[in-house]
Every structure is written in structure tokens, then in C-alpha cells.
Amino acid sequence: MTLEVTVRRRRGWVDVVIRLLKKPDVALGLVIVVLFYAWSMVEGVLQVVGALLNSPALGWALLPYNPFQPHLSQSLQPPSILHIMGTDDLGRDILSRVLYAAPYDALISLVVVGGGILIGGFIGMVAGFYGGGVEEFNMWLTDLFLAFPALILAMVIEATFGHGYIYAMIAMIVVWWPSYARLFRAETIRVRSMKYIDAALLSGLSRLEIIRRHIIRPALITILPYATLDLGNVILFYSMLSFLGLGQQPPLPEWGSMVALGLEYFPRWWWYSIMPGLVILIIAVATALVGDGLRDVIGGEERWV
Amino acid sequence: MDKDFLVIEHVVKTFQARRRTITDFILRRRVPLIYAVNDVSLRLDKGRVLTLLGESGSGKTTLGRLIVGLEKPDSGKILIDGEEVSYVGSREYIKSKLRGKLQIVFQDPASSLDPYMTVKDIVAEPLTKLGISKRDVIGAVKNALELVGLDSSFLNRRPTELSGGQRQRVAIARAIITNPELIVLDEPTSALDASIQAQILNLLIKLQRDLGLTYVFITHDARVAKFVSDHIAVMYLGRVVEYGPAHEILNKPLHPYTQALLSAIPEVGRRGLPKIIGGEVPSAINIPKGCPFWPRCPYTMDKCRVELPKEVHINNRTIMCHLYS
Amino acid sequence: MGVTLSIEDLQVIYKTPNGTIPAVRGVSLELSESEILGVVGESGSGKSTLAFAIAGLLPKNAIVKARKFIILNNDALSSPNVFNKLRGSGVFMVFQDPFSSLNPLLTIRDQLAEAYVTKVKQSKGVKVGIGDVDDEELVEYLKRVNISDPQITLYKYPHQLSGGQIQRVMIAMALILEPRILLADEPTTALDVLTQIQVLQELKRLVDEIKTSIIFITHDIALASAIGDRLAVMYGGLLMEVGNTEDVIREPMHPYTQGLIASIPSKSKYEGLLNEIKGIYVPTNLNECPFAPRCPYVRDDCKNSLPELRRVNNRFVRCRLYG
Numbered sequence: 019m020t021l022e023v024t025v026r027r028r029r030g031w032v033d034v035v036i037r038l039l040k041k042p043d044v045a046l047g048l049v050i051v052v053l054f055y056a057w058s059m060v061e062g063v064l065q066v067v068g069a070l071l072n073s074p075a076l077g078w079a080l081l082p083y084n085p086f087q088p089h090l091s092q093s094l095q096p097p098s099i100l101h102i103m104g105t106d107d108l109g110r111d112i113l114s115r116v117l118y119a120a121p122y123d124a125l126i127s128l129v130v131v132g133g134g135i136l137i138g139g140f141i142g143m144v145a146g147f148y149g150g151g152v153e154e155f156n157m158w159l160t161d162l163f164l165a166f167p168a169l170i171l172a173m174v175i176e177a178t179f180g181h182g183y184i185y186a187m188i189a190m191i192v193v194w195w196p197s198y199a200r201l202f203r204a205e206t207i208r209v210r211s212m213k214y215i216d217a218a219l220l221s222g223l224s225r226l227e228i229i230r231r232h233i234i235r236p237a238l239i240t241i242l243p244y245a246t247l248d249l250g251n252v253i254l255f256y257s258m259l260s261f262l263g264l265g266q267q268p269p270l271p272e273w274g275s276m277v278a279l280g281l282e283y284f285p286r287w288w289w290y291s292i293m294p295g296l297v298i299l300i301i302a303v304a305t306a307l308v309g310d311g312l313r314d315v316i317g318g319e320e321r322w323v
Numbered sequence: 324m325d326k327d328f329l330v331i332e333h334v335v336k337t338f339q340a341r342r343r344t345i346t347d348f349i350l351r352r353r354v355p356l357i358y359a360v361n362d363v364s365l366r367l368d369k370g371r372v373l374t375l376l377g378e379s380g381s382g383k384t385t386l387g388r389l390i391v392g393l394e395k396p397d398s399g400k401i402l403i404d405g406e407e408v409s410y411v412g413s414r415e416y417i418k419s420k421l422r423g424k425l426q427i428v429f430q431d432p433a434s435s436l437d438p439y440m441t442v443k444d445i446v447a448e449p450l451t452k453l454g455i456s457k458r459d460v461i462g463a464v465k466n467a468l469e470l471v472g473l474d475s476s477f478l479n480r481r482p483t484e485l486s487g488g489q490r491q492r493v494a495i496a497r498a499i500i501t502n503p504e505l506i507v508l509d510e511p512t513s514a515l516d517a518s519i520q521a522q523i524l525n526l527l528i529k530l531q532r533d534l535g536l537t538y539v540f541i542t543h544d545a546r547v548a549k550f551v552s553d554h555i556a557v558m559y560l561g562r563v564v565e566y567g568p569a570h571e572i573l574n575k576p577l578h579p580y581t582q583a584l585l586s587a588i589p590e591v592g593r594r595g596l597p598k599i600i601g602g603e604v605p606s607a608i609n610i611p612k613g614c615p616f617w618p619r620c621p622y623t624m625d626k627c628r629v630e631l632p633k634e635v636h637i638n639n640r641t642i643m644c645h646l647y648s
Numbered sequence: 649m650g651v652t653l654s655i656e657d658l659q660v661i662y663k664t665p666n667g668t669i670p671a672v673r674g675v676s677l678e679l680s681e682s683e684i685l686g687v688v689g690e691s692g693s694g695k696s697t698l699a700f701a702i703a704g705l706l707p708k709n710a711i712v713k714a715r716k717f718i719i720l721n722n723d724a725l726s727s728p729n730v731f732n733k734l735r736g737s738g739v740f741m742v743f744q745d746p747f748s749s750l751n752p753l754l755t756i757r758d759q760l761a762e763a764y765v766t767k768v769k770q771s772k773g774v775k776v777g778i779g780d781v782d783d784e785e786l787v788e789y790l791k792r793v794n795i796s797d798p799q800i801t802l803y804k805y806p807h808q809l810s811g812g813q814i815q816r817v818m819i820a821m822a823l824i825l826e827p828r829i830l831l832a833d834e835p836t837t838a839l840d841v842l843t844q845i846q847v848l849q850e851l852k853r854l855v856d857e858i859k860t861s862i863i864f865i866t867h868d869i870a871l872a873s874a875i876g877d878r879l880a881v882m883y884g885g886l887l888m889e890v891g892n893t894e895d896v897i898r899e900p901m902h903p904y905t906q907g908l909i910a911s912i913p914s915k916s917k918y919e920g921l922l923n924e925i926k927g928i929y930v931p932t933n934l935n936e937c938p939f940a941p942r943c944p945y946v947r948d949d950c951k952n953s954l955p956e957l958r959r960v961n962n963r964f965v966r967c968r969l970y971g
Binding site for chain 2: 875909916
């Protein structure tokens with residue numbers, strides 16, 4: 019047994035961020051993640067406004083090139099100062115296409131993880147707190163969905179209801195919530211055995227009130243590292259889906275489908291697949307680093323373990 | 324009604340020793356039961372302190388939880404001021420006149436307070452369902468904290484910033500803020516350093532006197548029982564083996580278990596270890612037939628092995644032992 | 649009588665990201681064979697840290713300094729490997745927290761057998777396999793610490809036992825190892841009073857038969873006085889009073905010791921409230937007496953400099969009241 023001695027101090031979120039930034043790898047990951055989502059937000063807004071105002075050019079106002087305009091004379095150019103990531107078979111600048119596609123991945127990662135937390139959280143917390151038959155049923159449902167290979171289930175859903183971005187999103191939410199149900203249930207069970215829950219019951223609070231006051235916050239804090247890491251997982255999975263043709267359809271660029279298209283041209287015109295692939299890899303690793311760092315920093319300090 | 328303010332009548336509470344499995348279902352097998360509280364009857368007048376004295380497995384914690392309604396008895400009933408105590412999870416609880424009037428202070432100061440909440444919110448929680456204005460709530464919280472010896476600088480602190488004794492004070496403040504009828508104190512000082520125990524015990528007794536509270540005090544330490552109690556009920560394996568006024572039981576314990584328990588307390592100034600009975604408290608699943616104490620009793624007779632002793636009243640004492648029947 | 653432990657001015661400082669924490673600020677003591685030293689202190693007194701230092705189990709962020717640190721005739725300051733050699737039948741420690749004391753992946757049997765194997769290797773130099781250890785012998789040890797159904801308990805895993813049972817398993821391990829120095833940090837807190845007595849009797853047997861030296865750490869001075877030959881009262885990382893148990897109890901010199909003894913409940917509430925030691929432990933600088941904030945006899949010079957641990961008759965006291 020080791021004797022852990024630390025000085026207890028009030029920690030706010032500022033503190034957490036500072037401690038995260040102290041580790042160089044986590045700091046790098048954090049910078050990348052923040053840049054990614056910040057960029058996606060800006061670019062996403064531009065694309066939406068452009069669509070509403072019927073001037074799609076807004077969507078590439080900030081990009082080096084128009085991601086849709088083919089320049090066959092420029093096709094398959096290697097990375098250079100003019101085209102940092104090279105061009106694809108239609109002469110389109112790969113960097114611009116990568117940047118244009120970013121908001122789709124950013125959005126889907128947030129929606130799927132957010133949806134997973136909402137649905138899984140509700141099912142898991144109710145299961146953990148009410149126990150008995152409710153718990154049995156909820157966890158049976160969870161296990162049912164968990165048992166399906168995620169990719170197959172997503173493909174089936176899309177095959178049934180249709181292809182495209184929105185359907186991919188829905189399919190992924192269906193596949194993603196069970197893990198969160200498990201996590202929330204485990205945390206609920208842990209908190210339920212705490213004596214302050216008994217005290218709350220004696221004060222006449224209803225079960226739902228107790229969940230709201232005492233369970234939601236520690237549960238969210240506990241799953242935060244996992245959820246952060248999961249953002250990267252969603253992006254990876256969605257890239258896989260669009261690699262298989264199940265994501266947003268051409269001519270809309272998407273990282274995964276760009277990798278798929280570029281395979282034909284591999285290895286001679288390697289940049290076509292590698293560049294978008296690298297981007298996927300970097301984002302996924304960055305979220306993993308931040309998630310890991312969060313887990314080390316947050317790691318149950320406020321809890322009574 | 325001050326006399327018999329708390330009435331416990333033939334209360335039985337069992338727990339399943341393990342979860343029922345499919346195999347049990349198929350074989351029509353019953354899951355073994357733990358008789359945590361095995362036919363207990365007690366009475367207590369208002370404003371007095373009853374101590375449940377016993378070791379782990381005696382059922383004292385379960386009985387404490389039954390009294391406030393955190394558990395539901397299998398049979399028997401518990402009345403406080405004439406009103407039957409209802410289970411916190413039931414529909415009747417919301418309408419019960421006793422809601423919020425029965426409080427409990429736990430042994431572990433850490434797990435009794437939500438580490439994510441401030442002291443202010445923790446102490447104010449029992450008032451949430453009473454529809455009191457925000458200003459009055461703050462006033463009540465400050466008042467409660469003052470009563471337990473904490474100033475308003477503690478309002479915005481979190482439990483992780485407090486010492487064990489301070490946390491326990493917060494727990495006590497939370498327990499008294501609704502002007503409860505009765506408070507169960509489950510080993511409230513066992514997890515505290517000896518130098519802090521005296522502070523908290525003094526505080527509890529002062530509060531009891533000043534606020535006219537009725538306490539059910541749970542402990543395994545006879546020294547503490549000596550200080551706080553008006554009445555003592557000695558519990559063993561779910562039964563009350565001896566019950567009576569505190570000073571009588573402590574000066575002249577009649578039941579062999581009580582005698583053993585009292586002699587085993589380390590007394591300052593007495594060097595060396597007392598001679599005691601051996602044997603571990605058996606698990607509450609395999610309760611021996613007859614008197615539950617016979618395997619460890621130095622005075623066992625043949626009768627003890629087969630027949631459960633009846634309760635006998637001697638003067639003010641109630642005792643469950645064949646030596647006296 | 650041989651001296652098993654001799655330390656002079658032992659200090660332990662923890663380095664944390666938020667600053668350094670002095671846990672033990674200069675403790676000197678000697679321990680002989682067949683002696684039980686009761687160390688009495690509250691949270692923050694440094695008593696557990698002292699035990700970990702003697703057992704060589706401090707975490708990496710702890711810095712240990714001492715003028716002298718001789719344990720079983722080995723110089724502990726020379727190399728950290730000293731402790732590795734001694735651990736087992738030389739020095740053994742029973743921890744305060746039962747739930748992290750045992751390996752959750754091994755049965756009780758295997759862990760007790762491991763102790764047995766260690767004992768045989770260290771005392772006789774013979775190597776025995778864990779599988780060769782006789783279960784019946786292990787059962788006997790479990791019986792000695794009052795564990796019911798010892799044959800069944802032997803094959804259980806730690807998570808299936810209660811805190812009190814685990815504490816008893818650790819004591820059984822100590823009985824198997826027959827260590828020359830045993831550090832027991834609140835070893836009976838989770839135990840019922842009757843079992844506590846049984847366990848203490850077994851510890852006394854170790855002392856009488858094997859000549860073990862025991863450092864018995866507790867916050868309960870009555871318990872320490874029941875079992876200890878000598879008492880050492882610690883506060884704020886320093887020794888406040890050290891002496892023979894009878895003397896200390898009969899005539900406590902240090903105000904803290906007096907307060908500890910006086911605050912033990914011995915009367916009914918109707919005869920008056922308990923004597924309290926006011927306040928809680930607050931860390932202080934080294935240039936004042938650590939007990940000054942709570943001392944009923946505090947004077948100005950108590951806050952100006954730290955009193956030394958002085959010898960007064962047969963006692964050591966650290967208090968301005970005595971010079």
C-alpha cells in the first residue's frame with residue numbers, strides 16, 4: 019500500500035486546463051482539438067449561411083481554392099507550395115477539400131457523443147437508481163445493442179432507411195449509446211451506496227430529484243475523459259462509413275471517402291489517400307491525448323473512492 | 324405524547340443472503356435469509372437517549388434504519404408519537420406527518436456528504452421540500468451551523484476541504500435543521516480521532532438538551548454508551564438480550580454477553596488485557612438454535628442449546644437468558 | 649536486551665506539486681526486543697508516516713533524513729535495499745486500511761502461503777514452493793485470530809471478506825512471519841471489541857515467545873496503555889511525551905497527553921460534559937510549539953520557539969512548562 023499525500027485545493031476548470039497544458043503531449047492534443055472545432059464552427063457557419071443565402075461561394079471564402087471546381091490540367095499534382103496537400107484526380111486542391119469537410123466530422127462527433135450521453139445516460143441512470151426489474155430490462159436492452167457489431171448495425175440501418183449524412187448520424191447514435199448506458203449505470207450504482215443519498219431520501223426528495231442533484235454531475239465528470247476520447251472514435255468510425263460509401267455523398271468531400279477514392283492512385287500519387295488519412299489520424303490521436311490527460315487530471319479527486 | 328414516544332413492536336427484518344438465481348427458481352429453492360432484526364420490541368420516552376449497544380452483526384444499524392424509515396420491516400411496526408413510520412420509498416411517505424422529521428447521522432463523515440456540493444447546499448437540502456423562501460433557508464442554515472459550532476465562513480466550502488470532525492458537524496447541522504422529532508446516530512464518533520470524539524459527543528448532548536431531541540444512539544463502545552445513554556439495549560444477532568436504565572446495566576450487567584462486552588473495553592489506567600470469551604460472532608445466516616449466544620457463553624446449560632429464552636422482567640430490566648427465567 | 653531499532657532525528661518530507669509537507673519533523677527513539685511501544689496521535693500527527701518510514705514503504709515523493717537510522721543492526725540510510733532484505737521476517741507492517749492490504753487477485757491461502765514461504769526462506773534459507781505449504785497449518789493461524797469457518801475462509805478472495813476479517817488475516821500473516829519488528833497501524837479499528845482483545849493477546853504472544861518489538865499506533869490512548877510497555881505521544885510530526893506507560897497514565901506531563909486522557913468518557917452526561925481538547929490540528933511553523941494553538945496553558949514563549957524534547961526524571965517531554 020502506498021501512502022498518497024497531496025495538498026487538497028479547490029479546483030476550478032481553469033485549474034484543470036492549466037494542469038492539462040503542463041503536459042506537452044496533452045497540450046499539443048488540446049491545441050489541435052481546439053483548432054479543429056473552432057475552424058469547423060467558423061467554416062460550418064459559412065456553409066450554412068451560404069446555403070441559406072444561395073451563395074455557396076461563402077463556403078470556400080476562407081479556403082485557398084474552390085473545393086468543387088475541377089482543374090483537369092492540375093490533376094494529381096504532388097504537395098507543393100501552391101497546393102500544400104497536392105491535388106486529386108480532378109485537379110481539386112486536397113487541402114481545401116479537407117478543410118471543407120471538417121465541419122461534417124466535427125458536427126457528427128458532437129452529435130453522436132452528445133446523443134449517446136443523453137440516451138445512454140438516461141437509460142443507465144434510471145437502471146442504476148431504480149434497480150430491480152427496471153434495471154434488468156434496461157441492461158438487457160443495452161446488451162442487445164452492444165452485442166451487434168457496430169458496423170453491421172450501422173450498415174443495416176442505412177440500407178433500410180437511406181444513405182447520407184443524416185442517416186449515418188442516426189445510425190451511429192443507435193450504435194453508440196449502449197457504452198454510455200453502462201458507464202452511467204456503474205457510476206449511479208456507486209453513488210447510490212453513499213450515505214448522502216439516504217439523507218436525501220429522508221428529506222423527502224423523489225428519486226428523480228436525487229438523480230438530478232447527486233448523480234448527474236459526478237457521472238458527467240467521470241465520463242468526460244471517455245467522451246473526449248470518443249469524439250475521435252466517432253470521427254474514425256464515420257470516416258470508415260464514408261470510406262464504404264455510407265456517409266455524405268460526392269461531390270461533397272469527406273475524409274474517409276477521399277481516402278477510398280485515392281486508393282486507386284496509390285502508391286504513385288500517394289498524397290491523395292495519405293493526406294486525408296493523416297488528418298483523420300491526427301484528430302483521433304489528439305482527442306485521445308486530451309481524453310487521457312483529462313483522466314489523469316480529474317481522476318476522482320473530488321470523489322470519496 | 325411524551326411517554327412511549329418511540330414504540331418498536333415485534334419488528335422483524337430479513338435480507339436475502341444472495342440474489343435469487345435461475346437455479347433457485349428451477350429447484351424451487353429458497354434463498355437463505357439473514358435475520359438482521361429478529362423480533363425486537365422497545366420503547367423510549369420523548370427527550371431521552373436510547374443506546375443500541377452491540378458489535379457488528381448485532382442488527383443495531385438495521386434497527387436504526389428501520390426506525391427512520393430507510394428500511395421496511397417484514398413484520399411488526401414502529402410508531403413515533405403515535406404515527407406509524409413509513410418507508411421512504413413508498414407513496415405514503417410523501418403524505419406522512421413524519422416526513423423530514425426523522426433524521427440520521429452516519430458513522431462515516433466522508434460518504435455522508437456529497438463532495439460536489441457546498442456546505443450551504445448540503446445543510447439546506449432537507450428544507451427543499453418544505454417550500455421555504457430562499458432568504459429563510461439561508462437564515463436557517465446559518466443558524467444550524469452556529470448551533471454545531473461552525474461560522475458562516477464554512478458556507479461555501481466543500482466537504483473535501485474539511486476535517487473529519489468538521490464534516491460530522493455539517494452532518495449534524497443537516498440533521499437538526501428541520502427540527503426533527505427523533506435522530507438516529509449510527510456510531511457518529513467511531514471514525515473520528517479520540518481527541519475530537521469528546522467535542523462531538525459534548526455537542527450532541529448539548530443539542531439534545533437545548534432542542535429537546537430524542538436520540539437513538541448506536542455504538543459498540545461501552546464508554547460512549549456510559550456517557551450518552553438514559554437507556555441501553557444490548558443487541559446480539561438481531562435480538563435485544565438485555566435492556567434497562569443505563570446506570571443499572573453498566574454497574575450490574577446481568578446477561579453474560581453484556582458482562583463480556585463491558586469487561587473488554589480498554590480502560591485507561593488498567594494495564595494488561597482482560598480475560599474474555601472466545602469465538603467470532605457467527606454469521607447471521609447460520610444462527611444457532613436456542614439462545615443465539617450459547618456457543619460463546621461461559622454459562623451454557625443444556626437448555627440454552629435448544630430453547631430460545633423468553634424475555635423476563637426483573638425490576639426495571641428486561642433480559643433474555645435462561646439464567647434468569 | 650537487544651536494541652532492534654534506533655533512530656535519531658528522523659525527518660520525512662513529502663514533495664507535492666503544491667509544495668512540501670513536513671510530516672515527521674524530528675523523531676528519535678529506540679526500541680528493544682520484547683517491547684511494545686504505543687504511539688499515540690491523531691490525524692496529522694505523522695504517526696503513520698513514521699511507521700512507513702521505519703518499514704521502508706514511503707512513496708517516491710518522500711524525502712527521509714536522519715542523524716541515525718539503525719534497524720536490526722543495518723544502516724537504513726546507506727541504501728534503500730536494506731528494507732527489501734529485511735521485509736518479511738525482519739520488519740512487517742499491518743496497515744490501517746484493510747481493503748488495500750491484500751492482493752485482490754490471489755486467494756487468502758496463497759497470500760498466507762507466500763508469507764510462510766518468505767519466513768522459511770529468510771530464517772532457514774530453504775526455498776519452499778507456495779504449493780507445498782500445508783493448508784492445515786495455515787488454518788491454525790486463522791483460528792488463532794478468531795476467524796470462523798477458517799477452512800472455507802482460506803480459499804476466499806479478499807473482496808469476499810469484511811474489513812475486520814482482512815485485518816485479522818493481516819495479523820495472521822504477522823504471526824506466520826514472526827517478524828523481529830512489527831509495525832501495527834490502527835490494526836484493530838475494524839474489529840469488534842471482543843475480537844480486538846483476542847488479537848491483542850496474540851500480539852502479546854509474539855512479544856513473549858519470539859521477542860518481537862511492536863510499534864502499536866493508535867489514536868486511542870486507553871488502548872495503547874492496555875498493551876504498551878512504553879507510550880510515545882506524537883503531535884504535529886514531533887514527539888510530545890515519551891515514557892513508561894504506568895508513569896505516563898498516572899501522571900501525564902504534557903498538556904496534550906493530559907487532554908487525551910481527560911477526554912475519555914468515563915461518566916454519565918448527568919455528571920457533566922466531557923473534557924474537550926479544543927480546536928483541531930492546524931499545521932504550524934517549526935518555530936513554535938505545534939500544540940500551542942490548542943493548549944490551555946499556552947504562553948508567549950510557546951509561540952516564539954519550539955521547545956526541545958527534554959529528559960525529566962524518567963520521562964521525555966517537549967513543553968515549556970518543564971523548562
